Amino acid sequence: MADDKKLTTRKADFSAWYNEVVLRAELADYSPVRGCMVIRPDGYGIWERMQRALDDMFKETGHRNAYFPLFIPQSFLSKEAEHVEGFAPETAVVTHGGGKLLEEPLVVRPTSETIIYAMFAKWVQSYRDLPLLINQWANVVRWEMRTRLFLRTLEFLWQEGHTAHATHDEAEDEARRMLGVYRDFMEGYMAMPVVTGQKTSSERFAGALRTFSCEAMMQDNKALQAGTSHNLGQNFAKAFELKFQTEGGDEAFAWNTSWGVSTRLVGGLVMTHGDDKGLRIPPLLAPTEIVIVPIWRTDDDKARVLEAAHRLKASLAEWERREPNRLRVHLDARDNMKPGAKYYEWELRGVPLRLELGPRDLDSNQCVLVRRDTGTKETVSLDTVGEDAEVLLEKIQDEMLIAARDRREANxxxxxxxxxxxxxxxxxxxxxxxxxxxxxxxxxxxxxxxxxxxxxxxxxxxxxxxxxxxxxxxxxxxxxxxxxxxxxx
RNA sequence: CGGGGCGUAGCGUAGCCUGGUAUCGCGCCUGCUUUGGGAGCAGGAGGUCACCGGUUCAAAUCCGGUCGCCCCGACCA
Structure with a gap:
């Protein structure tokens, strides 16, 4: 009985451990369609927080969001030789619509370079139209042979940035800048250290001049390609007639970049921080940062503890923290579970901070804060718990990155x-x-x-x-x- | 696409060799007692045994086929 409550350990079988954590922490579930997954609210909540942070960073660097179609004419994909060679084998293709055979098959986008640069060609005439800095949040489909939850599925969610510039150097700077944005996000939000650098030609994106990548080490010492940024040179501009008039009046092809990160990052988060108790979510990405577990013995205690817990939740949620956004607090008031069982469940789900509140605490106007990352407990006054929790969450965020970097360097x-x-x-x-x-x-x-x-x-x-x-x-x-x-x- | 494993209640499973009332645990519902690290007792609900066909008085079980999923390889964010 105890056995099926315990996770497979990372040491015993890292791959089995990963699957169990994703399923039991309710991040995702298998779908009726082979190779596709359902992202459940707890997993999607992490992705939403990732999106929000990244989107703000993209906006700060001058990019604007747009949306391009899911379907791409098959002929578009073929216009760039290396690109079609790289992606054609793994495309899903729509041949029928409304019961009729289509004149030209439509590829379900595996990535959107072709359709986006076809549109850029319409929009760009002059050097004054450059740079053009666009991002889209979308789903893409790649018909992979073997799939794994979050790490490789037939359909996944991502963002893809696409830009056009007047010169090679501007494009190179852009590709580099966005790699830096990714790195800042991965380290600052995910607490996942990465090594940045350039891909060799054999690992380069199909159609790119140069590919840059952020590589993170998972706990089985394997590398996860967490985000890539490409200098596409003029390859796509030439294929799609993306030309502009220079200041001097000449005609020139634009220089493009593209860059993307996907829901794969959620898998990276699990494999970077998870332990044998389950998930550990860095506070900045945790949909719930603090879970309050009330404890009682008698009905009288139950009434006053729950009442105090509700008040505490409200006051924490109102706490004016230094960083924007309020503390994200959940009160676990279920009365059919003992506190111990709740502790195990919230540890599995990876909530960074647990707040225990019982009759003894109430009598002395205090509560207990327990860190998910280290398991350490501290008793704090109810008068200062908002500030104490905020400080602790920042500390957890910082120390998770340090611990992950130490582990990487040690390996x-x-x-x-x-x-x-x-x-x-x-x-x-x-x-x-x-x-x-x-x-x-x-x-x-x-x-x-x-x-x-x-x-x-x-x-x-x-x-x-x-x-x-x-x-x-x-x-x-x-x-x-x-x-x-x-x-x- | 090659190799391996598996489809039985929401989940995990026994039964299959040797055909004969569908096993157990978790979860769920009701009640009482519980609640500071995975609660106990009592009662209860829940099943086209993946699908199609065959053999048989009788199929979860035997035979043939199909489908699906997971794991390991070649491809990939």
């Missing part, structure tokens, strides 16, 4: 590494390995075949090792770039 390897040792590491517990690379696709490919590890990114300077790499991990020839190797989702 990262730097410096000279032999090929044999590298293989052992990848066969064993896995790691982020910073190692030299000769720059050849052959070595990259061989390493992937032999170890399943891939180059996640050629890391940006701040992540690179203090000593430059001398030799390629595989072939021993002089290294041309430091690479971050890991197995990936």
């Amino acid at each position: 990262s390897l730097r410096g000279e590494i032999s090929w044999e040792r590298f293989k052992d590491v990848m066969e064993g517990d896995g790691a982020f390995v910073y190692a030299g690379w000769c720059g050849s696709e052959e070595c990259e490919q061989q390493i992937k075949e032999e170890t399943k590890a891939t180059i996640r990114v050629l890391p940006d300077e701040e992540f690179r090792s203090s000593e430059p790499m001398q030799r390629c991990l595989k072939c021993g020839k002089p290294s041309t770039a430091e690479a971050l190797w890991a197995k990936a989702y």
